[in-house]
Amino acid sequence: MSFLHLLILSGLFQTIRTAGLTGYQINGGVNSLLGNSFGQPGVEATYDYIVIGGGTAGNAIAARLALDPAGYSVAVIETGSFYELDNSNRTTVAGYDYYSVQAETPPSFVNYNIPTVPQAGYNNRTIDYAQGRTFGGSSALNYMAYHRPTIGSMQMWADAVQDDDWTWDNVLPFYKKSVNFTAPDYTKINPQFDIQYNESVLTPPGGPLQISYGNHMFDYGLALQDGFEKIGIGAINGTNAGNLIGYGPQTGTLNPVGATRDSSKTSFLETAMQNTNIKIYQTTTAKRILFDDNKEATGLVVEMQGIHPTAQYTLSARREIIVSAGAFHSPQLLMVSGIGPRATLEDLNIPLVAESEGVGQNMWDQPWIGLAYKTTYETQTQVILNNPNVTGQAVSEYLANQSGLLAGIGGGESVGWEKLPSRSRASFSNTTLALLSRFPPDWPEIELDPLAYSPVPDNVSSTDHYITLGACLVAPLSRGNMTISSNDTNDRPIINPAWMTHPGDMEVAVQAFKRVREWATASGIATAAAYNPSADVRTDAQIVDWIRENGNLIYHPTSSCAMGPSSDPSAVIDSHARVRGVTGLRVVDASAFPFLPPRASDGDDMLAEKIADYILTGQ
Template sequence: MRFSTSYLVLTTSCLADAAIISQFSSPGRLTGSSFGIPARNATYDYIIVGGGQAGSVMAARLTEHSNATVAVIEAGNFYELSNGNFSQIPYWSSQGVGTAPEDYNPQNDFALETVPQINGEVVHYAQGRNLGGSSGRNQMLYHRPTKGYYEAFADHVGDLSYTWDNMTTYLERSMTFTPPSVSDPARASSIPYDPSVFSSDPNYSHPLQVSYPDYTYQFSQNAPAAFGNIGLQAQPGLSSGVLHGYAYWTMTVDPNTGLRSSAEASFLNEAFERDTLTVYLNSLVQNVIFSANKTAVGVNVTSSPAGTPLSFYTLNARREVLLAAGAYHSPQILMLSGIGPQATLDRYNIPVISALEGVGQNMWDTTNIGGPVFRINDTFTTYSDFQSNQTIMNQVDAEFLATGNGPLTSIGSDIVAWDKLPANVTSTFSNATQAHINSLPSDWPEIEYGFGTTSRSFQSEEGASFGTINCLLIGTASRGNMTISSSSILDRPVISPNWLLDPRDQEVAVAAYRRARQAWEGVPAAVKVGDELYPGKNVTTYEDLLAATTGSIGAIHHASASCAMGRVGERDTVVDSRGRVMGVQGLRVVDSSSLVFTPPGHTMGVTYGHAEKLAQTVLDDM
């Protein structure tokens, strides 16, 4: 694949301009007609709060399949302009997502921080402040959950339309799948996938691009031996509803350019060509406005474009307000609007519209606990090698510019594995931990492993290369929460994921490290150099391994269920199965905050499917 002449130099401005040029040159459109003017009151049929993943899907589908006027209110701007290569090129996707509170980019991140966690540390929790939301800054990892996940979801909300067989329609609707590249037949034949799980509905556009990176690291060839050593087998892709075994990652990367395919680059870029869409940039919703009969009729907005003073204005909704501000800001806006726990609203003198105790509570999140680190043979090219050698970086830059191929299309990790722990492991757990595992669907794995090189450094091994098997806990018992810190949207919410706080998760965390070590034993001897570097071969007791896992906690950014869907009348239900907020009318929550629980693995694929389903629901209710 080759770039058009727009991509002549690898600079922020060039890539940004090329990525968004289509919206300014659509036939018959006036320049800038897609954008709202701050400080001017206006009225639309639907107001979407948040131009992230779910908001972009909602805007695209409502304008594609109806004549309704739609306004999207987004806190940020185009990431192509604000963050350029660091957002668009897969290789740089890990920039600005570290655990340190100062490791953020204010141009496309809300700079959220947790309260001190179990290890006493305050952790940066990255959330995309740009069109496309976190799909414009995440690592683009796309897959579908297990079949059992949706069966449990449907049972929890009492709605069979959420079963796997019904949800596949919406999972397939959003995306276009491209098989492994035939330009490298040997590599393509080594990546198994199931084409039967991808289909195309001619009645809908399928703008999101899902593909395999053009480049794989040679070190990844050792992953099958490692995972085979703990009884895991290769599986044909990640979208068939089975997550037990290992496979190559599919990613939201456009195979024609090698660039990120975000919700903005796919859904919104397509929707910009429709006259019924208006987008407000650099704008925050302070609260939802309700009529006397508790019907949402609009939102109060504050904007500060291009460093100008704050302006305040109102956007009115003829039909509905759709919240899609993310796992932390959707519940924040609900509370600022008078919907949430009674005590919280009273504390900040916010008039109560609907006292819902579940807002901001019972939050699910994946737990990132790091993993054992080992020195590997220096003949392997690692992720950090490109950054440490400018000559090599210049070469891969040139390759990417010429073809859209090469190492810059990869995030540095090629293969993932999911592990449903065997009985010989779970039988050693406490009764409480066993009961929790048994409460999850039978096909829900407890652990996800990432096999790859790492940029982690060790002073005693300066200049060496390192490999790791990173561990994520994906069926956790710990529940997080969030609340507001004031009555203003300008003040950050208070968030606490509570990673590893529950002792049941601690048992699984220790087991994860032990399983990762066992997997490493399967790596060929010629790959290894010396003993384990972290936590170290002498770290063997439960207590010491637990200390290693808690010391390695970091955000993986999968928070959800903070405005959880549920059955009408249950205490913690915030929205019903159609996304409608309890106790009011004309207001829905349509993003990952309204999921019942975080899916096993990563949230992006599920969030796209969830938004597609709720978009169809809104269309059906017109």
């Protein structure tokens, strides 16, 4: 048996066993069967709360509601199933995280891979957008990076929704409530990293989401830190204390005990499954939300996928329905249920329940560019190429000691954020400068990221290593949208992130491209000619052409069901996530953000914790 097969089999068994999914548990003499956690397909049932979407926010809010001492009954509806079963260990082993966002043939069972419309800013290319189709949602697919937004960006949030509950001081307790932090383990991480962080914003342990620095960091990170210093970006005391102007190692959603991904499924959902009577419905799609004559959400029609794909039945809610289907599917579900732009619903003969012009609009997303370099430092290149010697050793270290190349996220050793320096801004138009000035002083304009994964040339050797150094626009000016083509949620939503359609974004991207090159040169990490783009790409015009043909994404769509005050006609929900125009219905996921703060994947957890607190305290 190969090392890889051994890893898959032993790792999968360990994941299932430790998760309490062995079929049953004996707790104090009580026999708790695995099937007790599953709703019975095809049978109509009533719950206090129904959560639509078992993703990052959905599992978190469902768990908090189910764990409340009041003993509320809670159901979670998820179109997908369990990623450990549907996608082997490619979504569980930390070092395999690059697999999960790739378009696959045949298509992945855990990834929607929704194609965008042709993107005008990217030479009319159509790009597959990864979104989680599994319990855990996109927390089961992402690169596991975890960092929080800034103090100023949360003040901007509070101002935008006219509710001081959303200031940094008022959301920090909910960030802390979600996580269980593990300090760096220098028996597995090179102690030269000397990782600095603010422990007060991470402790005491709240849980159940595990965050750590992983059990492996590539040594190129030390060179990149030196490169940051040389180009004028200084160190910061961690990435979770409300300050992101500077550089530092990044925490990730990794359980350091097994060096495995910790998703909302392995943390929140499994905690609820082991301690409550929560019911989950797998491979079940929400078709439409039902309302009574008073426009109160009372239930939803669902459809079981598989052998009987057209078998529909109704689940009812005594208290509330919570939509947590993500930035594309949450607005889709609202629209097919009669909440959305009047013209869209009339064109598709969908009865209007509540007119809401903002549904599907105001979508924020962050463009990303990645420059590939050959380097003498070790990266993940040989693992990706399945070099048997490298892979065999990596698997052995992982299984024996939860260390080595597979025990970290393959990035995040040194991540930097900055407002572009004055010499970079000299070429910006007055319009661009004015728009960027609206962001708070602590809101970075670009994020500089290393990835141990990189495209490689056809003639790559068994000793070559390549690295990606990228730049993300974290203060984007372009706004996208999504809509629907039918009243059927089985049909894919039509998504248009509209990357680089605002001219200011391209101005910033050109300078970000140049900063990546400065960083690469200053660090000494690029010891050979750049692979892509080549050094021949030098002028601004050439850089623009390259970005339009090679620009990509970082999978952070938000704000398509944006939160806002009653005075804002485009606001879909209020500051407590209640859908305007109806009752008994909330939207709790990244689509609810009023805008996209400069953060990684953790804002969904905070939102879920905060809205759960509102619900449980009668707000």
